[in-house]
């Protein structure tokens with residue numbers, strides 16, 4: 001490789017070289033440094049690379065080319081839904097009318113933005129089967145936390161706030177569920193899954209009592225399995241005086257087929273950044289709106305976006321509200337994308353999303369079933385889990401398989417989650433992939449299974465074709481080196 005292409009931008013630096021020059025200053029200059037606190041003033045010039053415009057351009061292009069994303073290849077990350085999102089929704093979110101306004105403006109001057117959020121709330125009511133929606137939370141986990149504060153306010157209003165201290169969470173749950181419950185001040189009780197991978201109804205019954213505040217569930221669950229006993233589950237939780245929380249991060253499996261409202265849930269959050277056209281990952285921004293049944297509506301965060309006659313207003317006149325959970329109205333840009341997505345797909349389009357997501361997952365599962373252990377035999381929804389136990393007997397771990405997939409040009413699936421499946425490999429192909437891509441991925445997984453039989457040592461070396469091999473991920477996270485040192 002040409003040396004200049006492999007050098008860091010700092011190593012390419014030559015004193016005096018410039019990418020851009022400002023015109024000579026032709027007005028009087030002022031030194032303001034004396035007005036700044038001593039500890040904030042720079043004592044020596046910042047060490048910035050001095051390069052030409054083209055060098056700078058190549059630096060960023062080279063970085064972009066090193067990136068693997070949904071636009072470069074298949075990204076089957078289970079539970080995290082990395083699917084292609086229509087670019088037109090990105091354009092819409094960048095319209096000046098949306099980006100050049102400020103949430104502190106007089107609502108009379110931001111009627112269009114308020115109308116969009118109001119109509120999105122109406123659409124999400126239909127998607128979830130709930131009576132009220134609040135768009136504020138900025139992530140799935142924040143939606144969970146806000147939803148659990150609503151639980152708490154509801155129980156307090158019944159005089160049972162101190163008594164109902166426990167939130168039940170299945171052992172297959174996403175890690176944010178027990179974490180959110182703990183942050184909301186609840187004690188977390190784990191419910192063991194049945195052998196079929198779904199909630200054990202008997203274990204649930206045994207855990208329910210007068211101290212139960214509620215149950216958190218995602219359906220389909222994180223194994224990609226539909227909780228077929230959900231109606232009975234809802235009944236017994238309600239009979240015990242508890243509430244049901246629906247983690248709607250997996251909603252892309254049920255759109256237009258069923259709603260959490262119909263299943264008996266009281267509070268739900270959606271991950272707009274998984275299911276409704278904002279890419280997941282990269283740390284945000286996200287949006288985790290919550291929806292509630294009418295009985296819990298008084299406790300939703302303030303302010304509410306409502307319609308009065310022809311005007312959209314911000315209503316804070318809800319004295320029992322848990323208050324505000326996020327600055328302004330949440331991540332508005334994500335709401336715009338979700339609105340554009342829902343309106344352009346229409347009800348039938350959304351239904352097709354979940355049909356295709358489920359079909360693709362079952363297709364891949366069937367193609368891989370002879371080559372990897374499939375702990376749950378029933379049909380899956382939008383994602384499924386395999387186990388690398390068979391491969392472990394050859395001395396190859398699931399992590400090795402994931403690393404080898406990189407050599408084949410694929411992003412790796414989620415591994416070692418959910419925790420209840422040993423050597424877990426969790427695959428979510430999503431609705432947006434072509435059959436040819438699914439086949440290429442299945443062929444790679446099958447080829448890797450063969451390599452495990454024939455030359456397992458190859459897998460321990462993987463990846464062999466990438467710029468970096470295996471990193472000490474713990475060290476990288478604990479002691480990141482992000483500042484250039486000569």
Ligand SMILES: Cc1ncc(COP(=O)(O)O)c(C=O)c1O
Pocket residue numbers: 079080139140141142174176177218222247249250271286288
């Ligand atoms: C099932 C499930 N619940 C909750 C979350 C948390 O969402 P967030 O990452 O937006 O906090 C996720 C994230 O992917 C998830 O997959």
